[in-house]
Amino acid sequence: MKSKSRSNEGRYAYEGLDRVIHERARLSVLTSLITHPRGLTFADLKELCALTDGNLSRHLRVLEQAKLVEIEKGQEHNRPLTVCRITSMGRKRYADYLSILEQVVRDAARAGNEESAREFIGDLIPSRS
């Protein structure tokens, strides 16, 4: 409980935790798309993310406006088919976001009381002897 030095300013602030990506449904959509580089249909995304039509549309609009995803409206067997893909900017922003998530996991593991995280990152964290 003693005062911290100035070097601790914002130590756990996680400033890089991009608000557009951090929202749970959008994190879900972007992770689905990053694992499917050829794109996913609206129906597939809805299923993978367990979102309603309205919610998925709303979050896709936010992601499209931020230029993180692109949405292609076409046809297949004379039926409308919407295909969503992550953009190269989306990949870059997602990678930056992910590096902050990893930092959170590392910080929690360093607390020395988060067994799951410790097993996860294994030998990467030096033991506090």
Next chain:
Amino acid sequence: MKSKSRSNEGRYAYEGLDRVIHERARLSVLTSLITHPRGLTFADLKELCALTDGNLSRHLRVLEQAKLVEIEKGQEHNRPLTVCRITSMGRKRYADYLSILEQVVRDAARAGNEESAREFIGDLIPSRS
């Protein structure tokens, strides 16, 4: 882009991503507290999380109402001193939350194009041969 089987229902939904914890400022506060099991003063938390007085108070209130933190108002050298600690329920909920974050990192790594995540989790992810 082919249809996914039913087994993919909610595959990337991350249902366990606790909304109380996921909000960036609260994630910041809880990670600070989990790394300081003896507690942190209001001033220390403010610094570590780079939050204003008002924002920190607001988020602490949410965390206290959810019984994830406890706040002790005392005195030191005749001056008021507020000390915040994570509760045992807070630890449990944070650990559950963290296991979902780890799943996000694993899923992104599996995409095979997230170098940082791949280095991070190393040999834990089997190669897709």
